[in-house]
Amino acid sequence: MSFEDDDFVEDDEMNMIDEDEAASDSEAESLSDSDEEITEKLAEPTKTAVYNRDGLLDKLQDISWPEDIDWTHKLTVEIEQGQQAAVDVNDDLAREMAFYTQALVGTRQAFEKLQEMGLPFLRPGDYYAEMVKSDTHMEKVKSKLLYEKRQMEEAEERRKARDNKKMAKEVQSQKMKERAKQKKDEIESVKKWRKQRQQSGFSEKGAGELDLEFGNGKSFQRGGGGGKKRPGVSPGDRSGGKGKTASRMNNKKREFRDSKFGHGGRKGLSKQNTAETTNDFKGGFRGGKAGGNKRQKR
């Protein structure tokens, strides 16, 4: 780059604009419009850009600190970049990874230096001081992280439940098919046996020839193949099984009421006469009725 005169500067920007139009019309298609609003790069840099190297060096000398000061004043670390060209600006993940590794490597080097110097540089667990983000803000951050985690977990669970349901449905359909098959088989076998018996003319020794499999005799019992769950109840008992004597007492009352008013109880005839009650003075059968109606209406 050539050595430019200092007072050339003022109209530079205007010149740059005109040249830009010419140069960047062709670049219109190459506008990199990523989310980060990175400005467009010109293909050929404007030739009139100032680059006063000596002036820059002078200023650098002016402002820089003396050479021999302690490193702890500056705390700077320079990181070599291996494949620097490989970092594409628009690839967010790669770019951030590059920054992260740079910081990580730098911190390691700095920590080694600090450790050699023997200065304390790590915050002890009990050192409480003002942080750059307030506690309320960190609470929000935490709740957001927890929320995200919960969302993920719920999604996982839902997916698993869906898969399980599918599996379960398949298994169930399988079982149903099997049971149906079994039933059919058994009926078939009974038919066969009957036919056999018929053919052999109902001979008396046929009882022993019953070599059918009944599946342990369970399948013909009430309650299905699962086995009896309530052994105290005989099959064909519709009473609902073992009950207490008290409820049997109430059953008698129940029976009486049912027979008098039909199942469901009396409706609104508590103060009206029926055929039987016309001639009953003083109430009649109060034992079961008095107050019982009111109670049963509920």
Added chain:
Amino acid sequence: MGRKRKHSEAEAAAPVKDDSAPERPKRTLLGWKDKKEDVEEAKEAAASVSVPGFRNKEKVLVTCSRRISFRYRHLMLNIVSLLPHCKKDSKVEAKSSKGATLNELVELKGSSSCLFFECRKHKDLYMWMVKSPSGPSVKFLVNAVHTMEELKLTGNHLKGSRPLLTFSSNFDKDVHWKLLKEMLTQVFGIPKEHRKSKPYHDHVFAFSIVDDHIWFRNYQISVPHNEADKVARGGLDKMTLVEVGPRFCLNPIKIFGGSFGGPTLYENPFYVSPNQIRALEKRNKAGKFAKKIKAKTRRKMHELSNPLEPDEFADMWKDDE
């Protein structure tokens, strides 16, 4: 190196080593290059005295222009909280954002540098980094701003603790980057015994140059440790960084020789102002309509010059009515 040495003991160690020194004449500060101990002792003495009078007295003035939008204002506030050696000042009028007034302001507050955030058209943020009184100044265009309040940036660190500054190696490739690196070190590095600074180093700044932009990241360092001056064995490998924020990307526009003006020392040849970009886009869009009109007239001319042969079936249904 295996012994635990607290900060106070570092200074106590210096006089201990001095016992060997009194035999030698005052040659320690100039340093005997071949005697390593003397050089180290000189450094330690220097550390405790901070090299014949060097004290980092950097003071940064942070201001912004009026009509700055909320995101950039939060960025400015984040930077204020990151730098305890800065002073936040009230907004400056738009007319006075050039040259003299700002210089006076900086002088008045007795600061040695200034960070001025200028927001143009409520959309673009320009940042001036200026060393006072006669120092160079840089104007940046700031992109890709993410403030500390974003919930995705989960790290946290002590307010005012001194950061470690890491620069990528391409800062040394060219003169203007070197100058920028020096300015960044001085502005973003907290002075050593500043009264508002906190003692430990628990965060790190990362400045990298990618695509001729300077990218800034701020990470919190979390490393398993039990003592304040020694990392646990193997701890360095388990170190993780969590991003604290803020995040921004600087595009250098110009470097001037004076503060807020002066001779231009450097211009970025690749810089295109955001106004131009927007104008370009508009022009593209405007081009669409003109092109459509042109295409229509062209089609008409074409049709006129090449008439279609009469269609045999054109009158087929005319008689039916």
